[in-house]
Amino acid sequence: CEGSSGLYFPQSTYSETIYVGQPAGAPVLQVHSMRERPSEEPYFCLSWRNIQKPPLYAAWFHLDPLTGVLYMNKTLEWTDFDSLSSSTLGYTRKLTLKVAAAPVSQKATCIHHSRVDVSLTFINATAPSCGQKMEKLCFPDGDISSHIKENRLPGALRQLRRFTHADICPNYTISYRVEADSPVPFAVNNATSELVVTAPVDREEKELYRLIIVCNVRTADMLHRLDTPLLINIYDEDDTAPYVNGTDSEDVLIEFSRSEGTVFGHVFVYDRDTTPSYPKDQTENKFVGTLMTNDSWIKDTFTILHGFREEKAMFGNVRGTVHEYKLSLSRNVLVDERRSVQLDYLVNDTTYPGTEGTVMLHFNITILPVPIQFSNITYIFVLSRKSSIYSQIGKVCVDNCLKFKGIDIVYQLEISDRNVSSDVLSCYTTVNVARSLEEMSGVLYVNDTKPFYRPECQELQYVLVAQEQQKQLQTKTHLLIIFDGEAEVLRAERPRSLTCAEKRQRGECETFKGMGAPTGRCHWRQGTDKGISENYSTCSPDLRTCPDGYCDVIESKNMSICPQDCTRVPIIGGHERGLMLGIKAGYGTCYCYSEKCFCEQDEMEEPICDDMCKTIIATAV
Amino acid sequence: GREELVKGQGRGCLLKEIHLNVTDLGLGYRTKEELIFRYCSGPCYDAETNYDKILNNLTHNKKLDKDSPSRTCCRPIAFDDDLSFLDDDLEYHTLKKHSAKKCACV
Numbered sequence: 001c002e003g004s005s006g007l008y009f010p011q012s013t014y015s016e017t018i019y020v021g022q023p024a025g026a027p028v029l030q031v032h033s034m035r036e037r038p039s040e041e042p043y044f045c046l047s048w049r050n051i052q053k054p055p056l057y058a059a060w061f062h063l064d065p066l067t068g069v070l071y072m073n074k075t076l077e078w079t080d081f082d083s084l085s086s087s088t089l090g091y092t093r094k095l096t097l098k099v100a101a102a103p104v105s106q107k108a109t110c111i112h113h114s115r116v117d118v119s120l121t122f123i124n125a126t127a128p129s130c131g132q133k134m135e136k137l138c139f140p141d142g143d144i145s146s147h148i149k150e151n152r153l154p155g156a157l158r159q160l161r162r163f164t165h166a167d168i169c170p171n172y173t174i175s176y177r178v179e180a181d182s183p184v185p186f187a188v189n190n191a192t193s194e195l196v197v198t199a200p201v202d203r204e205e206k207e208l209y210r211l212i213i214v215c216n217v218r219t220a221d222m223l224h225r226l227d228t229p230l231l232i233n234i235y236d237e238d239d240t241a242p243y244v245n246g247t248d249s250e251d252v253l254i255e256f257s258r259s260e261g262t263v264f265g266h267v268f269v270y271d272r273d274t275t276p277s278y279p280k281d282q283t284e285n286k287f288v289g290t291l292m293t294n295d296s297w298i299k300d301t302f303t304i305l306h307g308f309r310e311e312k313a314m315f316g317n318v319r320g321t322v323h324e325y326k327l328s329l330s331r332n333v334l335v336d337e338r339r340s341v342q343l344d345y346l347v348n349d350t351t352y353p354g355t356e357g358t359v360m361l362h363f364n365i366t367i368l369p370v371p372i373q374f375s376n377i378t379y380i381f382v383l384s385r386k387s388s389i390y391s392q393i394g395k396v397c398v399d400n401c402l403k404f405k406g407i408d409i410v411y412q413l414e415i416s417d418r419n420v421s422s423d424v425l426s427c428y429t430t431v432n433v434a435r436s437l438e439e440m441s442g443v444l445y446v447n448d449t450k451p452f453y454r455p456e457c458q459e460l461q462y463v464l465v466a467q468e469q470q471k472q473l474q475t476k477t478h479l480l481i482i483f484d485g486e487a488e489v490l491r492a493e494r495p496r497s498l499t500c501a502e503k504r505q506r507g508e509c510e511t512f513k514g515m516g517a518p519t520g521r522c523h524w525r526q527g528t529d530k531g532i533s534e535n536y537s538t539c540s541p542d543l544r545t546c547p548d549g550y551c552d553v554i555e556s557k558n559m560s561i562c563p564q565d566c567t568r569v570p571i572i573g574g575h576e577r578g579l580m581l582g583i584k585a586g587y588g589t590c591y592c593y594s595e596k597c598f599c600e601q602d603e604m605e606e607p608i609c610d611d612m613c614k615t616i617i618a619t620a621v
Numbered sequence: 622g623r624e625e626l627v628k629g630q631g632r633g634c635l636l637k638e639i640h641l642n643v644t645d646l647g648l649g650y651r652t653k654e655e656l657i658f659r660y661c662s663g664p665c666y667d668a669e670t671n672y673d674k675i676l677n678n679l680t681h682n683k684k685l686d687k688d689s690p691s692r693t694c695c696r697p698i699a700f701d702d703d704l705s706f707l708d709d710d711l712e713y714h715t716l717k718k719h720s721a722k723k724c725a726c727v
Contacts, residue, residue, distance in 0.1 A: 532649045570717060574648030587649030601647065 006036025007101045009116040010146045010157050014099075016164055018120050019127040024075045026167070028061070030159035031068040031116060032194075033101035036152055040103045044068045045110040047098040056083065057095050065107070068099070069163075070118065081124045095120040130169035137165050137174060138215035139228045146195075147233040150203040154185070156194040157232075160213065172217050179212040179227075186211055186232070195230075203234040204272045207318050238285045238351040240272040242323070242359050249362035250327075256370060258333035259406025263305065267361045269323040269347055272315055275308055285351055287323055292344035292360075302365075303330045304345050323347070327363050332406040335468055339367045370407060372468045373399055374477035379464065381444065381480070383431070385452040385487040386520030388498070388513060390561050392545060392554055393431065393444040398466045398475060404440040408469035411435060411442030416461045416478065427457035431481055433464070434553045442466075444479075445554050452487040459483065488513070488520060499560040500539045501592040504602070509539035516541035516554070516561040527588070532574050536586035536599060538564055551581045563592035573599035633663035634695035636724045643706055650714060654706040661724035665693040668726035697721035 009031065016029045033042040046063050048054040060080070062073045074080075084093045097120065102113040128136075139162070146158055160176045176188045178195070185199040186209065195213070209232040217224040250265040275285045289304055305326040312319050325345065342364055349357040381393050398409060411433045415425065432447035442464075451457040460481040467474045500514030500522035514522040518541075525547075527537040540546040546555065546562035555562040565582040574587030575597075583590055586599035638659040643652050673692050679685050701720040707713055 531651055574650055576712070576714075599649075601649065 005040055005103045005106070005113065006152075007033045007040055007042055007103065008114060008149065009099075009101065010034050010148050011116065012147075013117045013119060015119040015121070015142075016140065016162075018072070018076065018095075018122050018164060019125060020076050020078055020081060020123075021126045022072055022076045022164065024072050026072045027163040028070045028072060028120070029118070029163060030070070030194075031099050031101075031118070032156050032158060033068065034148055034152060034155060034157070038153060039105075042068070042101045043104045043107040043110055044099055044101050045107075047100040047111040047115055049096075049098070051111060055095075058097075061097065063099065065110075068101075070097075070099075076122075078124075081122060084122065091124045093122040093124075095122055127164070127168060130172075132168075134215075134217055134224050134226055137162065137169060137172070137217060138176075138226045139213070144228070145231040145233065147235055148197060148201065149235045150237060151200055151239060154197050154199055156189065156192070156196050157186075158195045159193065160188065160195055160215075161193040169219075172219055174218075175216050177214050177216075179214055180210070184209055184211065201234050203236045204240060204315075204318055204320075207234050208232070209234070236274045236284075238273050238349065238353070241352055241354060241356040242269050242271045242287070242347060242349045244269055244359055244361075248360065249364060252327055252363055252365045254329075254333060254365065254367045256400055256403035256407070257405040258329065258335075258337075258367075258370075260329055260331050262329050262405060264327045264329075264365075265363065266324050266326045267363075269325065269359050269361070270314075270320065271323065271349060272318075272320040274310065274319050275321040283351060285321065285349065288348045288350050289325070290346045290348070292346055295341075298341055298343060301329060301331060301333065302343060302363075303328050325361055327365070329406075332470070333367060334470055335370045335372060335407055335473065336471055337367050338369045339365075341365050341367075370404075371399065372407075372409070372466065372473045373475045374464075374466070375399055378478040378480060380482065382482050382484045383446070384485045384519065385483055386485055387446050387449070387452075388515050388517045388520055388541065389446050389449050390516040390541075390554055390558060391446045391518040392516075392542065393446065393481070393518075395436070395441045395443055396433065396464055396466075396479070397441040401440040407440060409435070409440045409442075410467050410469060412465045412467070413479065414463040414465055416463050423454075423456050427451045427454065428460055428462070430457070430460060431462070434557075437553050438550075443552070443554055449487075452483065457483065499563065499592065499594070500541045501560075501563050501590075501597070503539040504589055504591045512539075514539075514541045515558060516546070518542055532576060532585050532587045532599075534585045536583070537589040537602075538586075538591065540564065547583065549578060549582065549584060559595050563595055563597055564590060567592060567595050567597050569595050569597075571597045571599060575599045632667060634661060634665055634668075634724050634726050635663045636660075636721060637662050646716075646719070648716075650706075650708050651710075652706055652708040656704055656706075656720070658719075659701060659721045661695045661697050661721050663695050663724075665695050665726035668693050693726045695724055696727050697723065698725045698727065699723035 014029055014031055018028060044063055044065050048058060060073050062071045081093065086093050097118040098115045099118055100111050100113045100115045102110040148157065176193055178186050178188055185197055185201055187196050187198055189196050211230045213228050213230050215226045248267065250267050252264040273285045276282050289306055293299060305328050308321050308323045310319050311322050342362060345361040347359045347361060379396055383393055396411060401409060413433050415428050429448040430446065430451045431444055433442045433444050436443050462479040464477050464479040465474060498515040500512060503509035503512055503522060506524040509522045509524045512522045513520050522539050522541055523543050525538050525540060525543055527533055527535045529535055538547060541561060545552060547564035549565065551566035555566050559566060567582055571583055575583055576585040578584045583597060588599060588601035590597055590599040636659055638657050641656055641658050643650055643654045643656060676690055676692060680689060699722040700718040701722045704716045704719060705713060
């Protein structure tokens with residue numbers, strides 16, 4: 001039955017100080033409970049953490065059940081302070097009380113209703129005498145913020161007087177009033193010194209009221225004025241319906257991107273209410289969506305993604321919620337699928353009390369089939385006989401393959417004329433094709449260099465076959481490889497390593513025949529930047545692909561081709577590692593022995609003769 | 622310190638330390654951070670064996686052509702913990718096996 005009423009405390013905690021000698025019957029503080037309905041006259045009671053066994057000091061206090069004023073039940077003695085056990089020594093003790101509020105009709109069960117903490121600091125001294133700081137007479141120490149809920153009844157909100165300080169200076173008259181830049185629904189009841197909210201407030205109009213509480217203290221000869229700021233937060237409830245701004249429908253075209261998880265289009269739904277993220281099980285302003293279809297194909301293929309965020313500017317500088325609905329594929333769509341469907345999605349603001357709390361969204365979806373074909377061309381590549389093994393020759397691609405997502409294509413090479421002699425047939429080991437990892441294209445590369453040395457191998461005619469994997473759709477085209485130039489003379493003794501990346505200087509790099517070099521020679525990249533740079537000096541088989549920060553499908557076939565992009569082991573020297581593999585940036589020259597890479601400044605670098613040096617030489621001459 | 626030495630081998634080979642800026646390491650990092658760099662230094666004559674004496678004689682008599690095989694030297698046999706630092710572009714770097722922890726004649 002806890003919290004079954006609309007009563008709530010506009011403060012999260014009440015605190016005050018009490019002193020030795022504070023007399024029985026003296027008021028300490030006053031709590032207030034705000035109401036939802038006029039019938040909910042509040043009834044206050046003291047409550048304890050363990051109701052069976054209240055603490056020793058429970059009997060020191062008395063709470064007026066109708067006004068919420070807490071009184072001393074006894075005069076505090078020095079021995080009372082000593083009777084309180086505390087883990088710490090010192091001149092203060094903290095006394096914690098709880099006050100509950102129930103409607104008068106349920107006063108028997110009061111202690112089970114919503115509660116608020118009251119924290120009293122008991123100081124081991126008598127109350128200070130008159131003549132202390134005026135601030136202490138007017139306002140409590142620390143923050144005095146309050147909160148009220150929107151759309152509720154007006155009423156008293158907070159007691160401004162400090163009861164425990166009121167008797168210290170009996171000859172002073174203390175009065176309060178509210179000041180604000182613009183008219184506010186808050187005022188002070190002069191008879192009781194209570195701050196009162198005079199009318200229901202609307203959070204969608206104003207979330208936070210900044211008041212100035214003015215305290216006037218009239219002494220025998222002067223009038224003192226003291227100010228303190230007071231913030232009143234307005235708490236939200238779900239009192240506005242969701243709406244769309246402009247269109248409630250979105251056209252979606254599904255063509256080349258058809259993989260599971262792809263997201264298309266978005267529709268926004270707005271709600272002027274706030275949506276709390278925490279706690280997780282909060283139901284306030286929660287939106288529930290329903291897919292309005294019985295078609296199992298649609299249900300299995302699409303899901304609606306829902307996200308929300310808080311915005312302020314578009315709601316007149318008051319927080320509101322923007323909900324975003326996106327269409328997502330929950331499985332890969334087949335390449336030959338052709339369909340048009342309309343998907344309706346009902347959004348329901350479940351805690352909105354009216355009947356208008358729903359919005360219907362529409363996704364107009366068109367799915368086009370993707371033809372798997374080569375345009376009417378024959379691929380022709382000229383291949384130098386100087387090329388090294390694993391040199392990349394070029395790329396092949398079915399129409400639009402670079403746009404494909406969720407379409408799986410495998411490329412293969414077949415020999416067009418199988419009736420050729422076995423000598424000629426063995427020429428065809430020269431070239432092979434691999435599927436590139438990041439896009440649906442194929443990469444042609446040199447698989448065998450021995451045919452370069454054989455006169456019968458002049459030109460290779462292949463059939464390039466591309467096969468889509470889900471529906472086994474196949475397409476073919478012709479591929480012609482023409483050999484060019486003379487092959488290098490075969491040396492009897494082959495070098496032990498074929499890695500361009502081993503070479504540390506331009507000269508030895510550019511004369512070396514490394515793996516993966518299309519011209520048969522390694523290439524030098526000269527870095528110009530100082531410090532650790534992505535443009536470090538290095539020796540590479542092909543500067544178009546190595547180093548480019550990406551270990552491609554051919555490079556990953558053999559670690560000796562491009563360890564700069566593909567190394568997995570720790571790098572020695574100043575460097576920045578690549579995201580997964582390789583060197584992102586290096587200091588000076590980076591070189592590698594098999595997979596182990598080093599980056600360092602070349603010691604042989606000659607000092608450059610600067611302007612100063614030139615001047616000296618010129619003068620000397 | 623001295624107690625770190627492997628007994629009976631290379632009493633002159635010691636762990637020494639120097640306070641440096643990371644930029645002094647010459648690895649190209651731009652940062653204001655500093656470190657204690659420890660290194661191994663000292664003679665290793667007392668750790669030599671017949672093998673080393675023979676090599677010394679052969680080299681001296683020019684019997685090994687131009688070849689000069691390495692002799693016993695004072696090297697780390699264990700390394701300090703990794704060193705992490707923030708560079709001037711607010712990126713983290715970690716140096717591994719950059720500083721000696723234990724030395725020996727090897």
